[in-house]
Amino acid sequence: MDQILSGVGDAIAGFFGNPVVQLALQAIAVYLVVLWLAGAYWAFRDMQQRSDNVILPYVAAAGIILFTPLFFVLAIWIYKIVRPHEKIGEVWERNLAEEALLAEVEAIHHCPGCERRIDDEWIICPSCRTRLKRVCPNCSRLVGMDWSLCAWCGKDFERREIPAAAIEALPRSRENAARLAATGTESPTTATAPATLPSSVRSPGRPVAGPIPAPTQDPLPER
Numbered sequence: 001m002d003q004i005l006s007g008v009g010d011a012i013a014g015f016f017g018n019p020v021v022q023l024a025l026q027a028i029a030v031y032l033v034v035l036w037l038a039g040a041y042w043a044f045r046d047m048q049q050r051s052d053n054v055i056l057p058y059v060a061a062a063g064i065i066l067f068t069p070l071f072f073v074l075a076i077w078i079y080k081i082v083r084p085h086e087k088i089g090e091v092w093e094r095n096l097a098e099e100a101l102l103a104e105v106e107a108i109h110h111c112p113g114c115e116r117r118i119d120d121e122w123i124i125c126p127s128c129r130t131r132l133k134r135v136c137p138n139c140s141r142l143v144g145m146d147w148s149l150c151a152w153c154g155k156d157f158e159r160r161e162i163p164a165a166a167i168e169a170l171p172r173s174r175e176n177a178a179r180l181a182a183t184g185t186e187s188p189t190t191a192t193a194p195a196t197l198p199s200s201v202r203s204p205g206r207p208v209a210g211p212i213p214a215p216t217q218d219p220l221p222e223r
Helices: 002-016 019-050 056-066 068-082 088-107 164-184
Strands: 133-135 142-144
Touching (some): 019 068
8 A cells, every 4th residue: 555655645746746747836826927917907907996095995905915916816806896886987888878868858749737748849839828938029930948148039018118109209299398398488478368259169149249339327417
Protein backbone atom coordinates (compact mmCIF):
# COMPACT_ATOMS: atom_id res chain seq x y z
CA MET A 1 0.00 0.00 0.00
CA ASP A 2 2.83 2.35 0.88
CA GLN A 3 4.46 1.61 -2.40
CA ILE A 4 1.26 2.49 -4.27
CA LEU A 5 0.87 5.80 -2.42
CA SER A 6 4.50 6.65 -2.94
CA GLY A 7 4.16 5.86 -6.63
CA VAL A 8 1.14 8.14 -6.95
CA GLY A 9 2.96 10.93 -5.10
CA ASP A 10 5.98 10.62 -7.34
CA ALA A 11 3.74 10.79 -10.43
CA ILE A 12 2.00 13.92 -9.19
CA ALA A 13 5.30 15.54 -8.25
CA GLY A 14 6.70 14.69 -11.62
CA PHE A 15 3.62 16.14 -13.34
CA PHE A 16 3.77 19.44 -11.49
CA GLY A 17 7.54 19.49 -11.81
CA ASN A 18 7.26 19.60 -15.55
CA PRO A 19 8.18 23.09 -16.83
CA VAL A 20 5.24 23.17 -19.22
CA VAL A 21 2.77 22.44 -16.44
CA GLN A 22 4.35 25.08 -14.23
CA LEU A 23 4.09 27.63 -17.03
CA ALA A 24 0.43 26.74 -17.51
CA LEU A 25 -0.25 27.09 -13.81
CA GLN A 26 1.41 30.49 -13.75
CA ALA A 27 -0.66 31.59 -16.73
CA ILE A 28 -3.85 30.47 -14.98
CA ALA A 29 -2.87 32.38 -11.84
CA VAL A 30 -2.18 35.53 -13.85
CA TYR A 31 -5.50 35.08 -15.64
CA LEU A 32 -7.37 34.80 -12.33
CA VAL A 33 -5.66 37.91 -10.99
CA VAL A 34 -6.58 39.84 -14.13
CA LEU A 35 -10.21 38.67 -13.82
CA TRP A 36 -10.18 39.67 -10.15
CA LEU A 37 -8.99 43.21 -10.88
CA ALA A 38 -11.27 43.49 -13.91
CA GLY A 39 -14.23 42.44 -11.77
CA ALA A 40 -13.39 45.16 -9.24
CA TYR A 41 -13.13 47.77 -12.00
CA TRP A 42 -16.39 46.58 -13.54
CA ALA A 43 -18.17 46.91 -10.20
CA PHE A 44 -16.73 50.41 -9.80
CA ARG A 45 -17.97 51.56 -13.23
CA ASP A 46 -21.31 49.83 -12.89
CA MET A 47 -22.02 51.49 -9.55
CA GLN A 48 -21.15 54.89 -11.03
CA GLN A 49 -23.86 54.36 -13.65
CA ARG A 50 -26.43 53.28 -11.08
CA SER A 51 -25.94 55.73 -8.21
CA ASP A 52 -25.19 59.42 -7.73
CA ASN A 53 -23.25 58.69 -4.54
CA VAL A 54 -19.51 59.18 -4.92
CA ILE A 55 -18.48 56.66 -2.21
CA LEU A 56 -20.53 53.63 -3.32
CA PRO A 57 -18.38 52.79 -6.41
CA TYR A 58 -15.26 52.59 -4.23
CA VAL A 59 -17.08 50.42 -1.70
CA ALA A 60 -18.20 47.98 -4.40
CA ALA A 61 -14.70 47.69 -5.86
CA ALA A 62 -13.13 47.25 -2.41
CA GLY A 63 -15.61 44.50 -1.56
CA ILE A 64 -14.61 42.45 -4.61
CA ILE A 65 -10.90 42.97 -3.93
CA LEU A 66 -11.31 41.77 -0.34
CA PHE A 67 -12.68 38.43 -1.55
CA THR A 68 -9.26 37.63 -3.16
CA PRO A 69 -8.83 36.05 -6.60
CA LEU A 70 -10.13 32.74 -5.29
CA PHE A 71 -13.58 33.94 -4.14
CA PHE A 72 -14.12 37.12 -6.16
CA VAL A 73 -16.76 35.32 -8.26
CA LEU A 74 -18.89 34.99 -5.14
CA ALA A 75 -18.40 38.71 -4.45
CA ILE A 76 -19.60 39.56 -7.96
CA TRP A 77 -22.77 37.54 -7.48
CA ILE A 78 -23.43 39.27 -4.16
CA TYR A 79 -22.87 42.63 -5.81
CA LYS A 80 -25.38 41.82 -8.57
CA ILE A 81 -27.97 41.03 -5.92
CA VAL A 82 -27.57 44.18 -3.81
CA ARG A 83 -26.90 46.75 -6.58
CA PRO A 84 -29.67 49.12 -7.80
CA HIS A 85 -31.80 47.52 -10.47
CA GLU A 86 -31.90 50.53 -12.83
CA LYS A 87 -29.18 52.75 -14.18
CA ILE A 88 -29.40 56.53 -13.98
CA GLY A 89 -29.82 56.76 -17.75
CA GLU A 90 -32.63 54.21 -17.66
CA VAL A 91 -34.38 56.18 -14.91
CA TRP A 92 -34.12 59.37 -16.97
CA GLU A 93 -35.48 57.62 -20.04
CA ARG A 94 -38.40 56.26 -18.03
CA ASN A 95 -39.15 59.71 -16.61
CA LEU A 96 -39.00 61.26 -20.08
CA ALA A 97 -41.36 58.59 -21.41
CA GLU A 98 -43.80 59.26 -18.57
CA GLU A 99 -43.64 63.03 -19.18
CA ALA A 100 -44.22 62.52 -22.90
CA LEU A 101 -47.20 60.31 -22.14
CA LEU A 102 -48.63 62.89 -19.74
CA ALA A 103 -48.12 65.66 -22.31
CA GLU A 104 -49.93 63.56 -24.91
CA VAL A 105 -52.81 62.96 -22.53
CA GLU A 106 -53.01 66.66 -21.65
CA ALA A 107 -53.00 67.55 -25.34
CA ILE A 108 -56.34 65.76 -25.68
CA HIS A 109 -58.88 68.40 -24.66
CA HIS A 110 -61.90 67.46 -22.60
CA CYS A 111 -65.10 69.34 -21.92
CA PRO A 112 -65.08 70.98 -18.48
CA GLY A 113 -68.75 70.14 -18.06
CA CYS A 114 -69.07 66.50 -19.09
CA GLU A 115 -65.37 65.48 -19.33
CA ARG A 116 -65.85 64.10 -22.84
CA ARG A 117 -63.29 64.43 -25.58
CA ILE A 118 -63.72 67.56 -27.70
CA ASP A 119 -62.10 69.04 -30.78
CA ASP A 120 -59.98 72.19 -30.81
CA GLU A 121 -62.25 73.87 -33.37
CA TRP A 122 -65.46 73.41 -31.38
CA ILE A 123 -67.17 76.42 -29.85
CA ILE A 124 -69.87 74.56 -27.92
CA CYS A 125 -69.80 71.03 -26.53
CA PRO A 126 -72.39 68.97 -28.43
CA SER A 127 -73.03 66.75 -25.40
CA CYS A 128 -73.70 69.22 -22.58
CA ARG A 129 -73.83 72.51 -24.56
CA THR A 130 -71.06 74.06 -22.49
CA ARG A 131 -69.52 77.18 -24.02
CA LEU A 132 -65.94 76.27 -24.92
CA LYS A 133 -64.57 79.15 -26.98
CA ARG A 134 -65.63 82.42 -28.52
CA VAL A 135 -64.90 84.23 -31.76
CA CYS A 136 -62.79 87.36 -31.75
CA PRO A 137 -64.85 90.23 -33.22
CA ASN A 138 -61.73 91.74 -34.77
CA CYS A 139 -59.97 88.81 -36.53
CA SER A 140 -62.75 86.16 -36.37
CA ARG A 141 -60.46 83.55 -34.82
CA LEU A 142 -61.28 81.25 -31.92
CA VAL A 143 -60.10 82.41 -28.49
CA GLY A 144 -60.50 81.01 -25.00
CA MET A 145 -63.30 82.04 -22.73
CA ASP A 146 -60.87 83.20 -20.04
CA TRP A 147 -58.67 85.27 -22.35
CA SER A 148 -58.62 88.98 -21.61
CA LEU A 149 -57.32 89.81 -25.10
CA CYS A 150 -56.88 88.07 -28.42
CA ALA A 151 -53.48 86.43 -28.89
CA TRP A 152 -53.72 86.78 -32.67
CA CYS A 153 -54.62 90.44 -33.19
CA GLY A 154 -54.28 91.94 -29.69
CA LYS A 155 -57.96 92.83 -29.32
CA ASP A 156 -58.69 93.82 -25.71
CA PHE A 157 -61.98 92.28 -24.64
CA GLU A 158 -62.19 94.20 -21.33
CA ARG A 159 -61.96 97.68 -22.90
CA ARG A 160 -65.24 99.12 -24.09
CA GLU A 161 -65.20 100.77 -27.49
CA ILE A 162 -66.94 104.06 -28.28
CA PRO A 163 -69.58 103.61 -30.98
CA ALA A 164 -68.85 105.16 -34.37
CA ALA A 165 -72.04 107.26 -34.20
CA ALA A 166 -70.85 108.83 -30.96
CA ILE A 167 -67.45 109.59 -32.51
CA GLU A 168 -69.15 111.26 -35.49
CA ALA A 169 -71.42 113.27 -33.19
CA LEU A 170 -68.47 114.81 -31.33
CA PRO A 171 -67.62 117.42 -34.05
CA ARG A 172 -71.32 118.34 -34.38
CA SER A 173 -71.63 118.94 -30.64
CA ARG A 174 -68.54 121.14 -30.76
CA GLU A 175 -70.03 123.16 -33.62
CA ASN A 176 -73.31 123.58 -31.71
CA ALA A 177 -71.42 124.72 -28.63
CA ALA A 178 -69.53 127.26 -30.72
CA ARG A 179 -72.77 128.58 -32.20
CA LEU A 180 -74.35 128.94 -28.75
CA ALA A 181 -71.28 130.83 -27.55
CA ALA A 182 -71.50 133.12 -30.57
CA THR A 183 -75.21 133.87 -29.96
CA GLY A 184 -74.47 134.59 -26.32
CA THR A 185 -72.05 137.36 -27.25
CA GLU A 186 -74.66 139.30 -29.34
CA SER A 187 -76.05 142.69 -28.19
CA PRO A 188 -78.74 142.53 -25.50
CA THR A 189 -81.15 144.62 -27.61
CA THR A 190 -81.16 142.08 -30.37
CA ALA A 191 -81.29 139.27 -27.89
CA THR A 192 -84.30 140.71 -25.98
CA ALA A 193 -86.25 141.92 -29.00
CA PRO A 194 -89.77 140.51 -28.96
CA ALA A 195 -90.36 138.02 -31.64
CA THR A 196 -93.53 138.27 -33.67
CA LEU A 197 -95.31 135.16 -34.56
CA PRO A 198 -95.55 134.43 -38.24
CA SER A 199 -98.85 134.48 -39.94
CA SER A 200 -98.80 130.75 -40.48
CA VAL A 201 -98.63 130.15 -36.75
CA ARG A 202 -101.53 132.39 -35.88
CA SER A 203 -104.87 130.69 -35.36
CA PRO A 204 -107.31 131.56 -38.14
CA GLY A 205 -110.41 131.76 -35.94
CA ARG A 206 -109.09 134.22 -33.41
CA PRO A 207 -108.42 137.88 -34.04
CA VAL A 208 -104.97 139.14 -33.55
CA ALA A 209 -104.64 140.94 -30.29
CA GLY A 210 -103.49 144.51 -30.80
CA PRO A 211 -102.15 146.99 -28.30
CA ILE A 212 -104.40 147.55 -25.29
CA PRO A 213 -105.68 151.19 -25.19
CA ALA A 214 -105.18 153.19 -22.03
CA PRO A 215 -108.38 153.73 -19.93
CA THR A 216 -110.03 157.14 -20.30
CA GLN A 217 -110.49 159.20 -17.14
CA ASP A 218 -113.67 161.26 -16.57
CA PRO A 219 -112.84 164.88 -15.96
CA LEU A 220 -113.87 165.96 -12.50
CA PRO A 221 -115.21 169.49 -11.92
CA GLU A 222 -112.80 171.64 -10.13
CA ARG A 223 -113.96 172.97 -6.85
